[in-house]
Amino acid sequence: MTKPKPVERALAPGVSETAASQVFDELKRDLIRGRFAAGEKLAISALKAQYAVGLSPLREALNRLAAYGLLEQHNQRGFRVPPLSAGELEDIARLRVQLECMALTQAFQEGDAEWESQLLAAQHRLLRADKSPEQLEKWEQAHLQFHRTLLAPCGSHWLLRFIEQLHDQFDRYRRLAPGNPAIRARLDAQHGELVQLALERRIQDARWLLEEHIRLSWDVARGAC
Incomplete structure (x- = not known):
């Protein structure tokens, strides 16, 4: 019998938005100061653990950072640090x-x-x-x-x-x-x-x-x- 996958618990809209804003600010600061290498692909699972955040607010923050230009989004799923030029x-x-x-x-x-x-x-x-x-x-x-x-x-x-x-x-x-x-x-x-x-x-x-x-x-x- 296949074990059902765990379902991520939904957060109240205000809580989710706050979490997304916090991880956006933290990740933005880390990208600017070079914590991640240029061209590095970001692992979602590692980011969840590193920033102690759920998948939904993390993805929202990553999408915002891609729109801001500090990340590149590939195939609508993966995120990579932009190369230096x-x-x-x-x-x-x-x-x-x-x-x-x-x-x-x-x-x-x-x-x-x-x-x-x-x-x-x-x-x-x-x-x-x-x-x-x-x-x-x-x-x-x-x-x-x-x-x-x-x-x-x-x-x-x-x-x-x-x-x-x-x-x-x-x-x-x-x-x-x-x-x-x-x-x-x-x-x-x-x-x-x-x-x-x-x-x-x-x-x-x-x-x-x-x-x-x-x-x-x-x-x-x-x-x-």
Whole structure:
């Protein structure tokens, strides 16, 4: 007699959505920081155990990550980490320059005193963040928050959304690339320079500096390809 297969217990819609959102956030973070190798096929059973989640919310999270561009879906079933491509990285970097410089101009025009204080606070947290290996994730979050704060007043939800997605795609390359202390020191200094230009509302100088900032990061990220 054939033993019946176990039936997955249905969760209340709110519970399932919460679980899917949690595993989406965790898996997204792990994909960006290179926990999975480029080109690696993800095993559903291993992911269920690793993230302590049921099949339905896991599949929802995987589908969302595929739509976001951090996973590739094959034959409507399997999921694979996208390969690394110098051409794709160039496309991402060039789009970052265009969209972030546009957002920066709008942020400088719309930003108020409250934004200035938030930007100074974000810079302070970034300066105090420890970049030692065991604390690197905290620095990465402070770095992300600085760039979010810099562009926040631009007034376009969709523009910020596209920029966030490009940042995540770009950071997958950058975090897999070998470190470059000389470029890293210059990038760190540019954060303070961007803040000073923001306080003085020197839009054109800030655009040039932000473009250089992205291109220097691109030089580092190329090492992953």
